[in-house]
Amino acid sequence: MEPITQHTGLVYPLNRAHVDTDQIIPKQFLKRISRKGFGQYLFYNWRFDEKDRPREDFSLNQPKYQDASILVGGENFGCGSSREHAPWALEDFGFRIIIASSFADIFFNNCTKNGILPVVLKEEETQQLIKNAEKDDYYLTVDLEAKEVYDNAGFQTTFDIAEYPREMLINGWDEIAVTLTHDDKITAFEKDHVVY
């Protein structure tokens, strides 16, 4: 996956709590057998009506957001189904950073395996960022090495992320290759491990 250390991009604000992965990518698009090409189906039922016409009242359809790369959402972002098609769709659409006050566990993991950085900020901070972005074209910089988020108008904050996903994202490592360096330990474990 593509390494990520520092990223500056246009913010797309999505002020909804509990955005589930069924919304991020509806099931009719899960039938494909490749990892690519899911961006066109992102938030499909919100972006398009039953006749596949764009819904003009849905903000992501505004031309300016076609270049957005940072999504700021509500709490418990990515809840529900484990479908990795959700981060595949976000990444393919162009998002590299998702900011929310909390994430569902499986979605968080799936993001970090696909070069998307999930950033947890305080709810009042995400609300502030959403307000800023709803007002005007709004750019943020996220620095994964310094664990900082800032704009050029004085907003600056830090965030926590566990060392393991941080290291994986910064280096863009193939996790399986890393694990296989412990192959001897797995083999030794399997010798004594009882499974009925």
Next chain:
Amino acid sequence: MTKPKTIIEKIWDKNVVHEIPNRPSLLYIDLHLIHEVTSPQAFEGLRMKGRKVRQPKRTFATMDHNVPTVHTNVIKDEISKLQMDTLRKNCEEFDVPLAGMGHKHQGIVHVIGPELGLTQPGKTIVCGDSHTSTHGAFGALAFGIGTSEVEHVLSTQTIWQAKPKTLNVKIDGELGTGVTAKDIVLALISKYGVDFGTGYVIEYTGEAIRKLSMEGRMTICNMSIEAGARAGLVSPDQTTIDFLEGRLHVPSGEEFEQAKQDWLSLATDPDATYDHTVTLNASEVEPQVTWGTNPSQCIPVNGYIPNPNSKDDPNAQQEIKHSLEYMGLEPDIPINSVPIEHVFIGSCTNSRLEDLKQAASVIKGRKVSDKVNAIVVPGSQTVKAKAEELGLDKEFLEAGFEWREPGCSMCLAMNGDAVPPGERCASTSNRNFEGRQGADARTHLVSPEMATAAAIAGHFVDIRTFV
């Protein structure tokens, strides 16, 4: 004296391969379940890197999400067919056992695991599906993973995991007549919200859990993810052992006796402590119906649709308003006055033999309302065959239900079994998300008994008075 441990810690300690300070641990996976939707990209990843499946015998595949439930010999949807053909080819190439279309054990992955005895106490179990928590009912540590993790487990039989925090969900008290495991878990999520379990593994304890059948425990563990917890489990006891004895992949004879001792010793020690505890009194739980677009938006069947103005917080008001708008509901009306057009009895939450028996027991010679389309989708070929032995298929058919072939079906509506836009469904499944059962479809989650009653009445009714 050793420190008392929860079952979660016991399984964790037993399966950790390698620990690195301030990093996740490498956890060994005892059973990896596979289905057609979240595995193709993982197998493709193995192929691209020339990797193998490390333990094909600890891997088991089936087809469920995308399979048709009518005319199963012809799969009209070419893309669905390709996905199923791909799983078959992948299983052949990598030597993974498969209960695919036409196999007598085919069914919903979380139904067949327990049914075949693949699911056992103490096992670590993963699957590319968030409802993998179902298997926790047996005292297994079972959780859903993404496709990259599926590829990782296929290749290494391990996964990197941070040691989970433990959450005790203690449910005491006695369930009233007509109130089910489904109502317990809906009431629990309604009380504590859709993310109270995030970051935790739940252990369900208390006398109400002890009295539940394995099927009831599976229903509760299944919906742990709707509370944000990747895994939820129940310490094994005699009920667990009785369920497992004699199943296909469960050892027999002396080995069974040994396994039984091992399994029972996994139960949480009496003085073990948890990181957090929440409680629910089962005797206060009433039959539940969800009214909104997440499982916490739920009320007792005699309750009223909430009014956004009852909340002070503008975001909370907005959330209710948004859900009511999607669901096409007015505030302050009784939920049991809401007419429905569809009933779905099925899904990994409620499609086991016990669920179907309980659903059928409500019929009592009555007919499905002529305004309602009602379908019953058994969880597996085994459930279907057993139900037919008992004549349940005839009871459902005579009442006006359709009797379908096994699969996930209308729970996620991926296979074409969908609720049309704007129409309303009483469903025994697990998610009432927007669009879950079809674009603009409106889902109300209920127990199997409540679903049958709604099918007959044409609207929600209190199962306790529906005699």
